[in-house]
Amino acid sequence: MKKIFLYACLLATMGCVVSCIDDDNNYNYGQVNEIEGGSSNFKDINSKYNVAVGQEVTITPTFKFTIDKENPDVSFEWTLDGQKIEGANQQSHTFCFDKSGSHEVSFYVIDNKTGLKYGVSTTIKVMAAYQRGWVVLSKGEDGRAILNFITPSSIKYTTTFEGKEFSRDSIVYKSATLDLNKNLGKNPTGMFLCVGNADYYGDFGIEEFDEVIVKGDQWEELNGNTLEHETYTLEEFGDDLPEGFKPAEGTYTYSLKALRSEDNYIYCNVKTDAADFHIGNFISMPLNNSMKFKRLFSGYKYGVNFNTLLALSEDNSLMAIADGGTVPSYGSQATISEYSRYKTGNVYDVTCEEDKTVSFKQMKDNIVELLPASDASEYQYSDPWYVALTQDPVSKQHSLINFMINASYRSLSFVHAEEYTKRPFGMIGNYKDMTVFPYKHYVIVADGNKLWYCQYGMITETDNELLGERILIKTFDHDIVSVKAQDVRVNKYNNKYDYPGQLGVALDNGEFFIFSLNEQKDVEGNCEAVNMVQVFPNEFVKDNNFGTIVDVLYKGGQAKNYIMYQF
Structure with a gap:
């Protein structure tokens, strides 16, 4: 009985304590x-938020109280990495950082009547200034290579999908940095990327995710975060540089670097560390007993098992260079x-076991361009697909071919092309460039001052083979120099539907544009029309002239940012 009496007293006391939280004294x-x-x-x-160094992000959380819904008597508080931000006492706050890193931000709303405090936290990841965006390479009047950079931002907007309203982010370009590295070499001819291992679980602590290689009098490899000089490509031969070596084409993955010289030999650096861009040296002995190759094509860079680099021998045969290097899971x-x-x-040799009528040996058609076209969401383990623009040397007609490489380089070595398709593309009077949107299954071909759109391949979800009829989508007043794709997807659970592809277009009068490509498709996924919406230049950046443009590319930093846009 005594215990029951004590418990009753204790409960009564606790009730009194709780009752004291209000200040109207009516209990x-x-x-x-x-x-x-x-x-x-x-x-x-x-x-979470992803911003670049120097880029502002404004956060304005909203809420409703259960009682005082319209005009609650509240105060606000913000903290950064656990420390209260002095003077931050509004519902909205703007953040801007001058160094890369990751920060925890918390927002609190305090009910002034009761003193009760409610909060929510988020993470702001600050990327290096030049980690993600568009790189425009120009040539100055003195022949100097000039790098320019266009930085993407994200803004919130409200939209409706299937009758329901929801909030999502949009990619916006608010700033352009001109001539950001004044110490580059002369006579630039182009660029390509070296992308590091995807580091799916963040085990390696990688902070520099990619590099930009600028081709010119001296090929120069630039830090992907700062676009500052790291090394000259020739230095990676050590003291074993082949006599008269001059690079013509290159493709780098996280485990293999390959260079084709102007005398048509290919040299390789088989890397031993996926987190180091400059480990090891190129071997001065040419590949495959000094076999000659007239082309070395871009490879899928983001971490494929049994990866393959494709090259074209002097007798016009398609050959596969094994790139099997992987890291432990x-x-x-x-x-x-x-x-x-x-x-x-x-x-x-590349063979096609499932279709004996297809041969990559001493091909009749010439390959104009061949690009990786893997579309799997799991970028680490995607099968390497390719799409190529070819030309019949007699009729001058072009075609699009699409195929997957099935390769094994261990117990039983083979390289097979599978799911091979070939479709007519028609005449191209003045070929300039081609880019591929692998996730969305189409290519853009630049023909003089014209842009052609053409679907290829098959939609995986429906097994529907796309018709592949080309569509003229844009004619400019000047010839095109370069076209590049930004083909990213989103988490559809949160964002409901994907973004349109974005296309960067450089013209020979120095203008650079970015367009969103909105496809209008029938029920089977075949495109009937393409609407191009200009997103750069825009209200924030009106000047889009970058001088004599040589090349452009989109860089995403971390491997997964090339496929999934991380806000």
Whole structure:
């Protein structure tokens, strides 16, 4: 009985304590003013934000109280990495950082009547200034290479999908940096990317995710975060540089670097560490017993098992260079195992076992361009697909071919082309460039001052083979110099539908444009029309002239940012 009496007294005391939270002294506290839907149910604040150094992001969380819904008597508080931000006492706050890193931000709303405090947290990841965006390479009057950079931002907007309203982000270009590295070499001819291992679980602690290689009098490899000089390509031969070597084409993955010289030999650097762009040296002995190749094509860079680089021999045969290097699927070591790379650099014939009428040996058609076209969401383990523009040397007619490479470089070595398709493309009077949107299954071909759109391949979800009829989507007043794709997807669970592809177009009068390409399709996925919406230049950046443009590219930094846009 004594225990029951003590418990009763204790409960009565606790009730008195709770009753003291209000200040109206009427002791009627059946309800407490809370956040509607739960104490952490704030709207208009993301779980994380990605911004670049020097880029502003404004966060304005919204909420409703269960009682004082319209004009609550509240105060606001913000913290950064656990420390209160002095003077930040409004519902909205703008953040801007001068160094890359990751920060935890918390927002609190305080009910002034009760003193009760409710909060929500987010993470702001600050990327290096030039980690993600468009790179425009120009040539100055003195022949100097000039790099310009266009930085993407994201803004919130509200839209309706299937009758329901929801909030999502949009990619906007608010700033352009001109001539950001004044120490580059002369006579630039183009650029390409070296992308590091995807580091799916963040085990390696990689902070420099990619590099930009500028081709010119001296090929120069630039830090992907700062676009500052790292090394000259020739220095990666050490003291073993082949006599008279001059690079013509190159393709780098995280486990293999390959260079074709102007005398048509290919040299390789088989890397041993996926987190180091400059480990090891090129071997001065040409590939495959000094076999000659007239082309070396771009490779899928983002971490494919049994990857393949494709090259064209002097007798017009398509050959496969093995790139089997992988890292362990567990642990924090970026070491590329010897077992996975011991056949890397071997050269194989490409055959088509499923269709004996298809041969890549001494082909009649010439390959104008061949680009990787893998479309799988799991970028680490995607099968390497390719799409190529070819030309019949007699009729001068062009075609699009599409195929997947099935390769094994271990116990039973083979390289097979599978799912091969070929479709007519027609005449191209003045070929300039081609880019591929792998996830959306189409290419853009620049023909003089014209842009052609053409679908290819098959839609995986429906097994529907696309018709592939080309569509003229744009004619400019000047010839095109370069076209490049930004083909990213989103988390459809949160964003409901994907973004349109974005296309960068450089003209020979120095103008650079970015367009969103909105496709209008029939029920089977075949495109009937393409609407091009200009997103750069825009209200924020009106001047889009970059002088004598040589090349452009879109760089995403971390490998997964080339496929999935991380806000």
